Amino acid sequence: MMGHINNLVVEMVRDSLGAEAVDRLFAEAGLEARRYQPEVIYPEEEFQALFRGAQAVFGVAADAAEEAFAGYFMKRSPEMFPAIFEQAGSARGLIERIPTIHRNFPASASQGDYRDKVVITESRPERIVLHYMSPNQLCETLQHVAKITLDYFGERGAVRETSCQKDGAPHCNIVVEFHGAKEPVGA
Numbered sequence: 001m002m003g004h005i006n007n008l009v010v011e012m013v014r015d016s017l018g019a020e021a022v023d024r025l026f027a028e029a030g031l032e033a034r035r036y037q038p039e040v041i042y043p044e045e046e047f048q049a050l051f052r053g054a055q056a057v058f059g060v061a062a063d064a065a066e067e068a069f070a071g072y073f074m075k076r077s078p079e080m081f082p083a084i085f086e087q088a089g090s091a092r093g094l095i096e097r098i099p100t101i102h103r104n105f106p107a108s109a110s111q112g113d114y115r116d117k118v119v120i121t122e123s124r125p126e127r128i129v130l131h132y133m134s135p136n137q138l139c140e141t142l143q144h145v146a147k148i149t150l151d152y153f154g155e156r157g158a159v160r161e162t163s164c165q166k167d168g169a170p171h172c173n174i175v176v177e178f179h180g181a182k183e184p185v186g187a
């Protein structure tokens with residue numbers, strides 16, 4: 001996992017619970033406290049340990065941690081990468097760009113270690129189908145991020161998972177539907 005995501009886990013804990021909780025996070029994870037290079041790919045086990053550590057300091061189960069992380073990710077991402085959101089212009093525009101965003105993120109030194117985890121297998125105006133395959137099993141995060149993306153762009157839509165790696169499927173199959181702009185309030 002790229003250091004950018006590891007840093008976001010650490011920052012979520014710091015923003016919600018304070019600096020002292022970050023020490024507990026690394027202790028729970030069994031890792032030395034550190035800052036990650038955003039564009040370097042670190043071992044997946046390190047991310048998994050950090051995420052388990054975050055669950056422990058928040059005292060929540062994995063699904064609640066994924067929902068919280070998705071919210072944090074979508075709060076910070078437009079602040080950190082405004083141009084990506086501007087260029088995407090719509091929920092569909094952002095979802096369609098995921099593989100390119102991810103592929104272009106790692107530093108050249110890490111490019112050889114990069115593997116696509118989110119791929120688009122169908123792209124039509126009204127829906128996009130994603131395959132997600134990862135040892136990190138963040139399909140709940142993916143779905144929450146997709147839902148928040150619809151909200152961010154003021155759109156209606158639906159997100160559902162039709163098969164899941166956690167149930168033994170070769171990949172998670174996630175369908176995102178685009179139903180157009182939300183009605184203005186009071187209309």
Ligand code: HEM
Pocket residue numbers: 001002004005041077078081084085094095098101102105115117118133134135136137138139141142143145146149
């Ligand atoms: C500004 C937009 C975005 C940026 C900068 C970004 C960046 C990243 C980066 C750097 C990673 C680490 C990838 C790796 O190490 O393999 C990642 C992972 C991930 N991203 Fe994005 N992303 C963006 C948008 C999205 C969107 C819109 C979704 C879903 C709707 C998404 C879903 C995911 C998921 C599920 C992972 C975890 C992959 C794993 O299992 O390790 N991302 N993202």
